[in-house]
Amino acid sequence: MVEVIGFGLAGACVALQLQRAGYRVRVVDDGHGGSSQVAAGLVNPVAGRNFEPSWEVQKAWEIALPFYQSLGKRLFHSVPILRLWFDEVDRAKFERKRELVKPWIADVTDEGVLWKQGGWLDCPRFLEAAREEFLDKGGxxxxxxxxxxxxxxxxxxxxxxxxxxxxxxxxxxxEILTVRIPGWGESRILNRAGWLIPIGGNLYRVGATYDWDRLESGPTDEGRRKVENILKNFTARDYEVVNHVAGIRPIINRSRPVVEFQEGKGWMINGLGSKGVIYAPRLGLEMVDRLK
Ligand SMILES: Cc1cc2nc3c(=O)[nH]c(=O)nc-3n(C[C@H](O)[C@H](O)[C@H](O)COP(=O)(O)OP(=O)(O)OC[C@H]3O[C@@H](n4cnc5c(N)ncnc54)[C@H](O)[C@@H]3O)c2cc1C
Structure with missing residues (x-):
């Protein structure tokens, strides 16, 4: 019997993958809810200001996408990402990286570069579906x-x-806001110093703030103001805030996720950072291999 402690993205993936590989698995979750419950689920192969592809993103995504699809529901929404230019210097930086990021370029226009293979995972629904399969199979x-x-x-x-x-x-x-913007009709994910994800029904998820010093949980007025400023970068339209959430990204030094063993304690899968959706299924498979 293997005991998986924590049922966020990391725990859900490894628990299902172990179970599918024939292990008897027990999940332990304290029910407090982690960052997977609030994550926007964005999958952006080339994130950040420097047009750097995420670490081994192709390899990780080749494992992750079929895994999410294997749960049988429409959990991953494939949506092109428009990375808007900041200015001419930013565009020149892109031109220098163009060859490196070629696999993800769908189009380049005066607005920005359109990435393919982007989208968003409905994280709360993924956790529900994973729990359902896990329990149905006797977990x-x-x-x-x-x-x-x-x-x-x-x-x-x-x-x-x-x-x-x-x-x-x-x-x-x-921190992240969900806002309602009637009649706008933007269907792409927008990205520039923050992001905006259309999630249907005139609703958009917008984020996110980064704060390394005050980790106490809970949404704040300051966080809301910052996210509203990100939104104003994308549209001048009126909006209504319908939800405001906060969480803590698990980031280990060097910003790489890890599968690690410590004598007297056991295994750990952690450090998914701000890209848990891309990496969690790959780490789970690595764990299955290492237990063999
Ligand atoms: C605001 C925000 C936006 C984000 N947006 C994105 C995004 O767009 N795309 C993306 O890929 N990632 C995003 N992330 C990052 C993503 O949320 C994380 O990478 C991922 O959710 C981490 O998953 P985890 O399973 O390691 O941890 P968690 O989701 O925190 O899960 C840990 C689980 O363990 C449980 N637990 C903890 N201690 C115990 C214990 N002692 N006993 C029992 N149970 C315990 C908790 O209750 C929880 O259920 C975002 C994060 C934040 C905060």
Whole structure:
């Protein structure tokens, strides 16, 4: 029996993958909810200001997409991403990187570069679907660890608590708004110093803030103001805020996710950072391989 502690993106993926590989699996989740419950689910192969492809994104996504699709529901929404230019210097920077990011270019216009292979995962629905499959196939579910062979997938709360003593982290709090903008009709994901994701029914998810110093959870007025400024970068239209959430991204130094073993403690999958959707299924498979 393998015990998976934490059922966010990391725990959900590895629990299902182990179960599908024939292991008996017990999930332990304290029900507090982690960043996977608030994540916007954005998948952006070339994120950031410097047009750098995400680390081994192609390899990770070749594992992740079929995994999400295997849950049988429409959880991943494929949507082109328009990375808007900041200015001419930014555009010149892109031209220097054009060859490197060629696999993801759908179009280049005076507005910006349109990336393919982007989109968003409905994270809360993914967690629901994963839990359903896990329980249907006879998985056990508890709210406190029982012991034995353990895999800790406890996200930022585990890093802050130092579940694994030798891991330094620089986790970052983030806030997101969901806004209603009637009649706008923007259907692409927009990205420039923040992002906006159309999620249907005149609703858009907008974010996100980064705060490394004040990790206490919960949405703040300051966070809301910052996200509203991101939104104003994309449209001057009137909007209504319908939801405001906050969470903490689990970021380990070097910003790479890890699968690690510590004597006397067990395995850990953590450090998914701001790209949990891309990396969680790949880390889960790596875990399955390492248990063989
Ligand atoms: C504002 C914001 C926006 C984001 N947007 C995106 C995005 O667009 N795209 C993207 O890919 N990523 C995004 N992320 C990052 C993403 O949320 C994380 O990479 C990912 O969710 C981390 O998953 P996890 O399973 O490691 O941790 P978590 O989701 O935090 O899950 C940990 C789980 O463990 C449980 N737990 C903790 N301790 C214990 C314990 N001792 N016993 C039992 N259970 C325990 C918690 O309750 C929780 O269910 C965003 C994050 C934030 C904060």
């Amino acid at each position: 056990e579910w508890h709210d406190a660890p029982l012991g034995g062979s353990q895999i800790w997938c406890t996200g930022a709360s585990g890093l802050i608590r130092r579940d694994f003593s030798d891991i330094d982290h620089r986790s970052a709090k983030g």
